[in-house]
Amino acid sequence: MQDLTHRKASSSGAPPDTYAHPQDKFWRAFLFNNRAALGSLAVFLVMILIFVIANPAVFTSWTVYSSVLTTLPVAIFLVVPLVFIVTVGEIDLSFPATMGVAAWAFALVVKAGYDPSIGFIAALVVGAVLGGFVGSLVVYGNLSSLIATLGMNFVLRGIILIFTEGKSIALVSLNDNWFFKIFSSDFYGLPLQIVWAVLFVIFCAFLYSRHRFGVHVHMVGDNPDSAGQMGINVKAVRVKAFVFMGIGAAIAGVFSTMINFTWWPTSGDGYLLPVLASVFVGGTPTWGGIGTVAGGAIGALTVSFIQTGIVGAGLSGFYVQFFNGLIIILSLLGHRWNQVRYR
Amino acid sequence: MAEKIIELRDIKKSYGSVYALGGVNLSVEKGEVVGLLGDNGAGKSTLIKILAGAVRPTSGEILVHGRAVTGWNAARSREAGIETVFQDRALAVQQSIVRNIFMGNEIANRFGFLDVEKEIAEAHRLMREIGFTSKVFSPKSIVGQLSGGERQGVAIARAIYKQADLIILDEPTTALSLTETNKVFHFVRQVKASGRSIVFIGHNIHHVYDIADRFVVIDRGKVAMEADRKDVKSADELVRFMEHIAHPERGTPDHSAPASKGAA
Numbered sequence: 001m002q003d004l005t006h007r008k009a010s011s012s013g014a015p016p017d018t019y020a021h022p023q024d025k026f027w028r029a030f031l032f033n034n035r036a037a038l039g040s041l042a043v044f045l046v047m048i049l050i051f052v053i054a055n056p057a058v059f060t061s062w063t064v065y066s067s068v069l070t071t072l073p074v075a076i077f078l079v080v081p082l083v084f085i086v087t088v089g090e091i092d093l094s095f096p097a098t099m100g101v102a103a104w105a106f107a108l109v110v111k112a113g114y115d116p117s118i119g120f121i122a123a124l125v126v127g128a129v130l131g132g133f134v135g136s137l138v139v140y141g142n143l144s145s146l147i148a149t150l151g152m153n154f155v156l157r158g159i160i161l162i163f164t165e166g167k168s169i170a171l172v173s174l175n176d177n178w179f180f181k182i183f184s185s186d187f188y189g190l191p192l193q194i195v196w197a198v199l200f201v202i203f204c205a206f207l208y209s210r211h212r213f214g215v216h217v218h219m220v221g222d223n224p225d226s227a228g229q230m231g232i233n234v235k236a237v238r239v240k241a242f243v244f245m246g247i248g249a250a251i252a253g254v255f256s257t258m259i260n261f262t263w264w265p266t267s268g269d270g271y272l273l274p275v276l277a278s279v280f281v282g283g284t285p286t287w288g289g290i291g292t293v294a295g296g297a298i299g300a301l302t303v304s305f306i307q308t309g310i311v312g313a314g315l316s317g318f319y320v321q322f323f324n325g326l327i328i329i330l331s332l333l334g335h336r337w338n339q340v341r342y343r
Numbered sequence: 344m345a346e347k348i349i350e351l352r353d354i355k356k357s358y359g360s361v362y363a364l365g366g367v368n369l370s371v372e373k374g375e376v377v378g379l380l381g382d383n384g385a386g387k388s389t390l391i392k393i394l395a396g397a398v399r400p401t402s403g404e405i406l407v408h409g410r411a412v413t414g415w416n417a418a419r420s421r422e423a424g425i426e427t428v429f430q431d432r433a434l435a436v437q438q439s440i441v442r443n444i445f446m447g448n449e450i451a452n453r454f455g456f457l458d459v460e461k462e463i464a465e466a467h468r469l470m471r472e473i474g475f476t477s478k479v480f481s482p483k484s485i486v487g488q489l490s491g492g493e494r495q496g497v498a499i500a501r502a503i504y505k506q507a508d509l510i511i512l513d514e515p516t517t518a519l520s521l522t523e524t525n526k527v528f529h530f531v532r533q534v535k536a537s538g539r540s541i542v543f544i545g546h547n548i549h550h551v552y553d554i555a556d557r558f559v560v561i562d563r564g565k566v567a568m569e570a571d572r573k574d575v576k577s578a579d580e581l582v583r584f585m586e587h588i589a590h591p592e593r594g595t596p597d598h599s600a601p602a603s604k605g606a607a
Contacts, residue, residue: 029483212455219446222435229433230447230501289437342436342487 036283037295039338043281043331044302047309054313066191068301068308073197074256075300078275079282080204081241081248083296084214086279088241089221089288094134094149095249095275097156099268102127102246103253104160107169107263116179116258123250130156131246135239153272160265169263184258193255197297200251205293217241222289277324278303281331285339302327346373347409348509348540349394349423354403356389356564363389364400365564371509371540376531378555379544380581382589386564387544391511394542395427396420424508428498428515436487436494441466443486444501469500474533492516492523496530509540516550528554548585552578562588 031038052059078095085092102123109119134152138145174180185192208214216237219227228234249268257263282299284291306327310320350370356363364386371377381387392398396417405415407423434443441459444466450458466482469475475496480489486497495515502510512531516524531541531554545551551558558575560568567588575581 206456210457210459212449212451212457215442215449215457216447218438218442219435222437226433226435227446229429232447289435340487342485 034292034294035338036292036335037298039334040282040292040295040298040302040331043327043334044298044305047302047305047327051305051309051313058312059309062189064308064312066186066189068304069194070191070259072301072304073191073193074252074259075271075275075278075304076197076201076297077248077252077255078271079278079296079300080201080293081245082275082279083282083284083291083293084204084208084217084241085245086284086286087208087221087288087291088217088238089224090138090145090238090241092134092145092149092242092245093272093276094130094152094156095245096268096270096272097153097160098127098130098134098246099249099253099256099271100160100265101130101156101253102250103257103263103267104164104169106250106254106257107171110171110174111169116174116177120179120254123254124247127246127248127250127253128243129246131243131249132239134246135242138242139235139238157269164265166265168265171257171261171263174258174261180258184255193259196255201293201297208291208293213237213240218289274303275300277328280335281328283331283335283338285335285341287341299331302331347371347406348373349425350406350409351390351393352404352406354390354393354400354405356386356393356398357401362564364393366403367561367564367566369559369566371542373508373540374535374538375556376535376541376543376554378551378558379542379561380548380551380558380585381561381567382585385561387561388513389564390561391427391513391542391544394420394425394509394511396425421505424506425511426502426505426507426509427511427513428495428502429513433498434486434494437485439483439485440470440480440489440497440500441482443497444469444482444504446501448505465504466500469504470496472503472533472537473499473530475500475530490523490526491519492526495519495527499530499534503534503537503539507539509542510534511542511544513544514546515543517546524550548581549578552581560585560588 048059058064078099082092082095105126106116106119106123109122110116134149137143137152138148141148174184183192183196187195206214208217216227216232219230219232220234220237224234227237252271253267256267278299279291279296280286280299281302282292282295282297284296303324306324307320310323311317347370350368352368354364354367354369367386367390369377369390379387379390389398393400393415396415396419399415405412412419412423435446438446441462445462450462450465452458463482470482473496475493480493486494489497495512499510499512512527515527519527531543534541543551543555552575556572558568558570558572558581559566560581568584
């Protein structure tokens with residue numbers, strides 16, 4: 001508004017053939033478009049810096065990073081699809097149980113003597129079907145996703161416990177398998193899980209902002225009335241986001257099972273709150289329409305590092321929860337200053 | 344005589360026993376701006392919905408390019424090149440201009456991945472076509488950063504991308520400042536210059552008078568007046584006519600006109 005005369009001059013005369021705009025300059029555009037993710041990265045780097053200063057011996061050796069990089073991918077496979085769910089204007093609290101059920105399918109197939117790759121496909125199908133079911137319940141049942149998915153989390157976990165009576169499934173045969181070697185072993189000390197997780201993040205970042213599905217997720221989360229008017233099937237996009245969440249949960253479940261060589265009936269339970277926190281620590285706002293996949297992955301990195309970091313820095317385990325909360329609150333305050341909600 | 348893009352003949356629409364439209368004739372020619380005026384409840388919005396195919400008339404005939412169309416609906420309306428721009432709820436304000444222009448019509452390869460370069464080039468072209476260019480924003484700018492008039496420009500650019508021959512602007516200048524209204528007028532003139540037609544619906548008679556080639560006043564479900572711009576001497580004449588149809592007991596416009604002149 002302050003530049004009105006300027007605008008008028010350019011719009012009333014012959015429009016220029018080319019005009020340079022600040023957002024057309026690569027680096028400024030990059031900084032502006034990724035400010036949420038870069039903010040999250042800054043939080044992470046500051047945190048690591050504090051850890052390094054607190055205990056240089058531990059945090060300059062590879063061991064501590066290697067252990068985080070083994071478990072972090074499981075969280076990333078959950079956080080990234082959850083960014084899609086939050087962007088479309090919904091929430092999903094049922095992914096821990098979906099992860100448990102999908103991993104259960106994987107464990108049963110492998111236990112029955114089939115190749116783990118078939119078990120992986122079975123887990124993906126189970127995850128997608130469960131995600132589709134939860135999504136349909138929310139969208140076509142017109143239920144609040146917060147409450148409906150909370151309920152579904154209990155229902156699915158209940159089903160696991162009823163059928164297994166709390167018994168776990170050991171999968172020792174995994175160790176020699178090609179599938180395990182590709183997805184879950186390490187390459188000169190680098191855990192391979194993180195390679196797949198990074199590829200997943202890159203693929204999903206393109207899916208999020210450069211694919212029809214991703215941009216429809218943005219539109220539906222931003223203005224469902226308008227999206228519907230322009231011919232986007234709003235309900236289908238919402239259900240698809242839940243299907244995607246189910247697939248992510250299935251991948252997470254399989255990776256988690258392969259790390260432990262065991263499927264536990266509680267598989268996935270511990271991920272609910274850290275993964276939710278990671279999405280928002282990563283810079284995706286709660287109101288839908290916008291978000292950041294890269295930020296979500298960095299958020300997961302930050303949240304996974306807190307526990308390891310606190311203990312590694314020489315503080316007792318009793319400090320973990322306090323610092324967990326502190327970092328979440330500080331990140332949200334940072335993003336609050338960063339995010340503008342346009343209306 | 345110019346080609347008629349769409350012609351409505353004796354359109355009636357009743358909801359139960361209530362007539363929203365009682366036999367309306369309306370035609371829009373190529374490259375003209377029709378100003379549609381009328382009080383709240385006069386039947387304007389029913390008429391727009393019929394043009395957009397969202398509402399089916401109870402009776403009457405619809406001709407597209409001179410040919411009668413049966414089974415008129417939203418898809419037929421779109422095929423006929425009619426796009427409606429509603430005042431609000433039209434844009435996703437947290438997204439960029441280019442994303443809004445291609446909302447639901449993304450340029451993508453067969454795997455669904457977008458050709459963003461092509462979209463931005465196309466957005467530049469569309470924005471130039473309606474004179475919607477600035478050093479302050481680019482196709483990548485977020486719509487929420489734009490002013491009200493500029494947001495109308497995004498919606499109009501989107502309608503043009505969808506190959507619209509006739510764009511229906513539903514109250515595009517309501518709640519806009521004078522500067523912003525002028526921006527919308529600028530877009531409308533550019534659209535007209537490109538040979539497309541516009542139906543401009545407005546509450547503010549002065550706004551409609553400034554932009555329209557022809558005025559259609561709807562009252563109680565009927566066309567109360569239809570006049571070419573050259574036959575209407577001033578906006579005041581329109582205002583007096585509108586006052587007359589709203590309050591017929593105060594006398595005819597012919598009687599009230601000299602009276603108001605005397606008072607001034």
